[in-house]
Amino acid sequence: MEESIQQESASEVLPIQEESGDNSANDLANKKYLKKRDYIFFSLAQFASSAVTGLVQGYLLFFYTVCVGISPAAVGTMFLVSKIFDGLNDPIMGVIVDRTRTKWGKMRPYLFGAAIPWGILTIIMFMPGIYSSMNGAGKVAFMWITYLLYSILGTAVGVPLNGLPAVASPNTDERAKIISISRILGSIGEQSALVLLTLFLIITQDNYPSSYMLMALIIGILGPLFMVLGAKFVKERLEPTSRTPNVLEGFKYLFKNKQFLLLICSNLLTFFRNFVSAMIIYVVSYIYANGSLQIIFSLPGAVASMIGMMIAPKMRKLMDSKRLFILATIWHSAALALIFFIYIIGGKAWWLVAILMFIAMIPVGILNVIPHLMATDTLDYWEDKTGDRCEGITFSLMSLRSKVSSGLKDYTMSYLLVFFGFSQALPFLSDHTPVQSDFTKLGLFSIYTIIPAVLNLISIVPILFYKLSGKKMAEIQGRLAVKRLEDAKRLEGIVDEEVKGESDVYSVVAEEERKQELAKELDEAQSNADASTADVLLGGATEINDVMDVDKKEEE
Amino acid sequence: MKAKKKILLLTSILLLAVMCFALLAGCKSSEEKEKDYYENITKSVDKRVETLNVLSQNVFSRAWTAKFMYAFTYYGIKDEESGQKTITPDTVTRGSADTEGWQSGSSQFVHFMYFEVDYTNEENYTVKTTTFEDTSRKNYYANKDKISKFNKTGELTYTVKDGVAAGQLADGIDPVFVIKLSVDGEFIKQNGIGASDNFRIYTHFMRVETRQVRGAEGNLITKSDNDALAGNGAYWSGYGEDIKYDWEKVYGMSNNRLTVLYDKGKKKINSLEIYNEDIISYYTKQDKVNTKLVLKADVVRFHEMVVKFNYKK
Numbered sequence: 001m002e003e004s005i006q007q008e009s010a011s012e013v014l015p016i017q018e019e020s021g022d023n024s025a026n027d028l029a030n031k032k033y034l035k036k037r038d039y040i041f042f043s044l045a046q047f048a049s050s051a052v053t054g055l056v057q058g059y060l061l062f063f064y065t066v067c068v069g070i071s072p073a074a075v076g077t078m079f080l081v082s083k084i085f086d087g088l089n090d091p092i093m094g095v096i097v098d099r100t101r102t103k104w105g106k107m108r109p110y111l112f113g114a115a116i117p118w119g120i121l122t123i124i125m126f127m128p129g130i131y132s133s134m135n136g137a138g139k140v141a142f143m144w145i146t147y148l149l150y151s152i153l154g155t156a157v158g159v160p161l162n163g164l165p166a167v168a169s170p171n172t173d174e175r176a177k178i179i180s181i182s183r184i185l186g187s188i189g190e191q192s193a194l195v196l197l198t199l200f201l202i203i204t205q206d207n208y209p210s211s212y213m214l215m216a217l218i219i220g221i222l223g224p225l226f227m228v229l230g231a232k233f234v235k236e237r238l239e240p241t242s243r244t245p246n247v248l249e250g251f252k253y254l255f256k257n258k259q260f261l262l263l264i265c266s267n268l269l270t271f272f273r274n275f276v277s278a279m280i281i282y283v284v285s286y287i288y289a290n291g292s293l294q295i296i297f298s299l300p301g302a303v304a305s306m307i308g309m310m311i312a313p314k315m316r317k318l319m320d321s322k323r324l325f326i327l328a329t330i331w332h333s334a335a336l337a338l339i340f341f342i343y344i345i346g347g348k349a350w351w352l353v354a355i356l357m358f359i360a361m362i363p364v365g366i367l368n369v370i371p372h373l374m375a376t377d378t379l380d381y382w383e384d385k386t387g388d389r390c391e392g393i394t395f396s397l398m399s400l401r402s403k404v405s406s407g408l409k410d411y412t413m414s415y416l417l418v419f420f421g422f423s424q425a426l427p428f429l430s431d432h433t434p435v436q437s438d439f440t441k442l443g444l445f446s447i448y449t450i451i452p453a454v455l456n457l458i459s460i461v462p463i464l465f466y467k468l469s470g471k472k473m474a475e476i477q478g479r480l481a482v483k484r485l486e487d488a489k490r491l492e493g494i495v496d497e498e499v500k501g502e503s504d505v506y507s508v509v510a511e512e513e514r515k516q517e518l519a520k521e522l523d524e525a526q527s528n529a530d531a532s533t534a535d536v537l538l539g540g541a542t543e544i545n546d547v548m549d550v551d552k553k554e555e556e
Numbered sequence: 557m558k559a560k561k562k563i564l565l566l567t568s569i570l571l572l573a574v575m576c577f578a579l580l581a582g583c584k585s586s587e588e589k590e591k592d593y594y595e596n597i598t599k600s601v602d603k604r605v606e607t608l609n610v611l612s613q614n615v616f617s618r619a620w621t622a623k624f625m626y627a628f629t630y631y632g633i634k635d636e637e638s639g640q641k642t643i644t645p646d647t648v649t650r651g652s653a654d655t656e657g658w659q660s661g662s663s664q665f666v667h668f669m670y671f672e673v674d675y676t677n678e679e680n681y682t683v684k685t686t687t688f689e690d691t692s693r694k695n696y697y698a699n700k701d702k703i704s705k706f707n708k709t710g711e712l713t714y715t716v717k718d719g720v721a722a723g724q725l726a727d728g729i730d731p732v733f734v735i736k737l738s739v740d741g742e743f744i745k746q747n748g749i750g751a752s753d754n755f756r757i758y759t760h761f762m763r764v765e766t767r768q769v770r771g772a773e774g775n776l777i778t779k780s781d782n783d784a785l786a787g788n789g790a791y792w793s794g795y796g797e798d799i800k801y802d803w804e805k806v807y808g809m810s811n812n813r814l815t816v817l818y819d820k821g822k823k824k825i826n827s828l829e830i831y832n833e834d835i836i837s838y839y840t841k842q843d844k845v846n847t848k849l850v851l852k853a854d855v856v857r858f859h860e861m862v863v864k865f866n867y868k869k
Contacts, residue, residue: 071797136796136798420754421752421815428799428853429835429855430854432855435831437815438827438829439815439817
């Protein structure tokens, strides 16, 4: 009986032992871990998170400058400083995540705790009634306080959420798939603010302050709900490494992992790309004088971007991530430049611009997926080199990069608006849409097209030095698969030798809680006859349970 | 280690104290801040008027041509009598606490004048004008590029040769005179709200904005008039972005904006834009639900003219 338990447990831990050694590493690397519900609930969580960030990044600048009446320069300065504040915030959060050990894992507890306050604060930021009683200085102070709090909570949600695919499955194809699907849903989520705004503008008959408030209410309430559901249903299956880094090591990681550093530098320089979506509202309001065109300009772009995300995994099979990044960037820039030149020679019709912009936005979808895959590649590269995995720090720095980019985008845009002589609406008039000068209108269209077209090409430079090509990654993945197989065997060996006390992998305190959690999962898997639940490392823990029980019986 | 922490803590407190002291010392009273604000505006406007005077002299010392539109919008009610369409313009009134001011049914109409100017010198130039009226209910932007579909009401030529004028301009407007007036800056120095310029690689961009406030009799209220009433029926309070108007006393307002693109050596103007908004205060319902009449302010008409100069060699 005892031998059969050991044999069964061993087969669950190492289902490939019976096969030849050459195939076992590949089988382990290609094993499927994710269920349908992982894809669904993680994608919904990304949808919700993107809805919140899309609302704030896409509309807060306009809300502050046009509805509340704060100067673009003041808003731009606040955005830039708050993003730099994230320079401390994000890596600290990454280290906190990497040091976390709970029965739910290291990412999920923060989603449970921070999502709801984040939603509440988002609603508060878009309440026009709060600002009406404040003078200019009061509005600016309130803007600073609420936005900084929003940033802190956004970090507490964003870092673990983005790191979840890396620990949900060790299978890189599954990671690519879940990232791709969730990015598509995320892209839809980003546009949800636009759809809601259009709907509420119709209902309120173009009352912008009320429409913004209603939009924030819907997103601020439903968003946290989806994020909590995502945290509940998506399990963390990859065990953390034994070493827990400190804060300083977290910051140093960026400079030690040169491939990751190059990736971050390149992504930081992609902020010019974000001008396109942020300028749509200015282009439709002041060049075409028709606010309802906003949905016509935005949705095709979102659809094109989704097409890009869908084709990204397929294109990745034709060429590696590095080449794909460069190709997509050049495609996007060339298309934007073409739109600008057609405009200045007379092709100003809105429908022509919208059609051409559809083509320009397809590579954006690819560019939304590829950097995250490249980040997981740098994680694997680092694990291969040093044995350490730092998902928390990696995705906290990716999140930081995204926020600094967003801040640079808002700051630069605010100053470009001033440079091109943008006339703000007068706050003391009940309904004011100032006519912009011809020079300003050309400037607005330039910020929409040719400026991002030229400056986005700079992001290619760091990637030229990036070494993790397809062939190199295949070698690394192969070595890691063998290493994980050896780790699983070693785990079996450790369990055989120990009866009490702490192991290298689990602490005694966490062990009991983990056994209960795993017992539940094992029952579920057995009743569903789903072998993927009992994966390598979970299977190892199950085996500990069996072996310790067996040992206890022997002692008795 | 403990000694180092103490030194670090003390140094931080000292630095913080110095920063706070410096901030407090640099703080000014609100009156001083307002005074500085208006002094800075006056200086910046004066500086740009100087540049405009130089540019104006350079422009009118050279030969050039220009084709441009002068457009203005207004609110009115269209009547159809005997098959003819007529528009009763300027049907917008202030109203009273019991009567709505801005008449329902008013729509925005647009009037255009098209100019072709051939300028050699002050004693030799030709101006052709054509007037268009838009009797549709479409807004300004929808029709701006569709002048061929409008109804022409006249086409006139005004010629000055050897200093002798002949012909008559539609509506008596001399576009050359209007341009001269703008760049000479006579109208732009009242109640200035700001002036700015930006440097580009080949061309400078300059903007001057002014605001004029009017009382019940249509009389102009200057800043000194308002200051004299401070605390006792002032027309406005605050300054800059915090300015608040008492619409019980302010009946109207004009915002004027002059934008000039000129070359780096201040030798010539490339383009010039004059934009004006006329604002009135009027009684209207508070919102779609609350029918109580309150005072609001909106743009009732605006004027726009954009001139691009083509210099002859």
